[in-house]
Amino acid sequence: MNVADTIAHHILDHDWGVTLGGLRVPVTTHSVTIFAVSVLMLIVLAWASRAHTSKAGRLLTTLLEEYVSFIRDGLVLPNMGAEGKGFLPYFCTLFLFILSVNLAGMIPEMKTATSNISVTAALALCSGGVILYSGLKYHGVIGFLKGFVPSGTPGWLVPLIFPLEVISTIIKVCVLAIRLFANMLSGHMVLICLLLIIFIVGKMSVFAGAGALIPAMGLEIFMTCLELLVAFLQAYVFTLLTAIFAGSVIHTH
Amino acid sequence: MEDLLKPDVGVTILTICNFLLLVYLLKKFAWNGIIGALEKRETQIATDKQQAQQAREEAQQLKAELDEKLNRVAEQAAQKMAEAVKTGEAQRDQLIAAAKEESQRMLEQARERIEAEKNHALADIRGEIVRTAILAAKKVAQEELNDASARASVERVLSELKNK
Numbered sequence: 001m002n003v004a005d006t007i008a009h010h011i012l013d014h015d016w017g018v019t020l021g022g023l024r025v026p027v028t029t030h031s032v033t034i035f036a037v038s039v040l041m042l043i044v045l046a047w048a049s050r051a052h053t054s055k056a057g058r059l060l061t062t063l064l065e066e067y068v069s070f071i072r073d074g075l076v077l078p079n080m081g082a083e084g085k086g087f088l089p090y091f092c093t094l095f096l097f098i099l100s101v102n103l104a105g106m107i108p109e110m111k112t113a114t115s116n117i118s119v120t121a122a123l124a125l126c127s128g129g130v131i132l133y134s135g136l137k138y139h140g141v142i143g144f145l146k147g148f149v150p151s152g153t154p155g156w157l158v159p160l161i162f163p164l165e166v167i168s169t170i171i172k173v174c175v176l177a178i179r180l181f182a183n184m185l186s187g188h189m190v191l192i193c194l195l196l197i198i199f200i201v202g203k204m205s206v207f208a209g210a211g212a213l214i215p216a217m218g219l220e221i222f223m224t225c226l227e228l229l230v231a232f233l234q235a236y237v238f239t240l241l242t243a244i245f246a247g248s249v250i251h252t253h
Numbered sequence: 254m255e256d257l258l259k260p261d262v263g264v265t266i267l268t269i270c271n272f273l274l275l276v277y278l279l280k281k282f283a284w285n286g287i288i289g290a291l292e293k294r295e296t297q298i299a300t301d302k303q304q305a306q307q308a309r310e311e312a313q314q315l316k317a318e319l320d321e322k323l324n325r326v327a328e329q330a331a332q333k334m335a336e337a338v339k340t341g342e343a344q345r346d347q348l349i350a351a352a353k354e355e356s357q358r359m360l361e362q363a364r365e366r367i368e369a370e371k372n373h374a375l376a377d378i379r380g381e382i383v384r385t386a387i388l389a390a391k392k393v394a395q396e397e398l399n400d401a402s403a404r405a406s407v408e409r410v411l412s413e414l415k416n417k
Contacts, residue, residue, distance in 0.1 A: 012256055013264065026263030034268055038275045045283035065291050068284070088288060089280035097272065113268075118261040122268035185257070 003196055010192050011185065013116050030113035037100045037113075045096075068092055075240055079247035083138060087246065090130055095239040098123065102184060102231035106224070114234070115185040117177065124177035127242040131173070135249035147252035172245055176238055183234050187227045194220045385414055 018027040048064050051057025071092050076084040084091075098114060105112025113119045135144035148165035149158050197216045202209020389410040 008256070013261065024263060026261060026267045028261070028264055031264050031267050031271070034271055038271055042275065042278055042282070045279055049283040049286040061287070061290075064283075064287050065294075068287050068291055072288075089284040090276055092284050093272075093276045093279050097275065116261075116264065117258060118264040119268050121260055122265045123272065125265070126269060126272055 003200070006196065007189060007192050011115060011188055013111070013118070029111050030116045030119055033104050033111050033113045034101060034119065036110075037097070037104055041096060041100060067096075071095060071239070075243045079240070079243040080134070080250055081247065083134070083250050084243065084247065087130060087134070091239055091243060094123070094127070094242065095235050098180070098238055099231060099235035102235060103228075105184070105188065106227070106231075112184050112188055114180055115188055117181045120177040120181040120184075123180070123238070124173050127176055127238075127245070128170075128173040130242065131169070131246045131249055134246040138250050139252070144249065147249055169245070169249075172241075176241055180234050180238050183230055187223070187230050191220060191223050191227065194223060381414075385410055 013028045013030040015024075016027045016029075016032070018025040044060075045064070048057065048060040052061060068088070072085075072088055075095075076088055076091050080087065101113045101119070104110045105115070114123075132144075135147060139147060145162075148162050148169070150161070150165075153161050194216050198209055198212050201212040389407060392406050392410070
């Protein structure tokens with residue numbers, strides 16, 4: 001048994017090999033998961049926002065209103081100010097989307113798409129777009145570029161500071177992608193490694209493998225609980241950091 | 254395993270399109286409705302709160318006004334009560350004085366009447382005495398006077414007087 005191949009098989013994305021007119025269509029396990037989560041979110045949220053008649057509908061609507069209040073009052077308004085109100089639908093979708101995709105990996109036969117750097121890079125690029133748009137919307141091109149130079153910087157330092165600040169902003173966006181990717185990937189790797197302990201030890205001795213079963217499963221359950229926590233935490237961190245970065249370009253120093 | 258860090262541009266583009274479309278659709282079909290309802294309710298709560306505050310202030314003002322009125326009414330009542338007591342006392346004194354005067358007057362009248370009645374009776378007695386005396390004198394004059402007959406005449410007159 002090749003451990004690396006087994007881990008890679010469970011974590012890596014699998015292309016379904018769909019082509020259209022000779023061109024590759026990126027239909028992969030992760031993109032299908034993302035699509036499924038998106039459709040589910042769309043159906044549930046669209047229904048919940050209109051379901052005022054049934055008791056369950058009202059409960060769900062109340063929950064959604066609380067969720068929107070949490071995103072608005074806990075993340076967007078404190079970091080972006082009143083200017084962030086227009087971006088509220090984006091942040092509401094972002095948090096719930098990342099959380100749903102993170103949790104999707106817990107469902108058998110589904111994959112955690114956020115353990116794919118391509119997916120987290122896409123989300124980070126979207127957030128980068130929001131940060132850029134916020135800066136351009138409230139300060140214009142010149143004002144946005146001026147925001148990269150802290151006030152009081154001596155003139156001779158500007159050519160040095162400006163590229164550094166631009167690179168810093170780009171790095172912040174890249175770090176968003178890497179943080180989410182690394183956290184979700186590492187959790188899954190640990191889960192698979194814990195499961196593989198049973199088989200590796202079992203290969204040496206069946207009795208030893210059976211003995212390793214209980215501690216390995218105990219650790220597996222613990223790690224799964226930790227993964228649940230990480231799924232929420234990473235969705236929160238990604239959304240919070242996007243709001244902070246967008247707020248920092250709106251309210252420049 | 255090295256594929257882990259190799260980005261798939263196709264998946265990235267597809268994810269961006271998928272996510273941005275989801276943001277658009279959710280904004281249109283879910284978030285706008287929820288955010289709208291939330292803001293409407295918050296505005297309603299803020300308005301209700303403001304109205305409640307205003308009503309409370311008005312109630313406090315009304316209470317203060319009513320308290321003031323009540324105090325004024327109490328003061329007026331006390332004042333009127335004092336005036337009534339004073340008036341009552343004055344009327345009582347007046348009534349007592351009038352009663353005293355009336356009783357005095359009635360007493361005076363009674364005295365005057367008694368005096369008049371007494372005088373009238375005395376006048377009657379005097380008249381009667383005079384008449385009797387005249388009658389006696391007449392009798393005496395008409396009869397031959399002797400001691401015995403005079404005495405009998407006088408005793409007869411006196412007995413007549415007694416009988417009257």
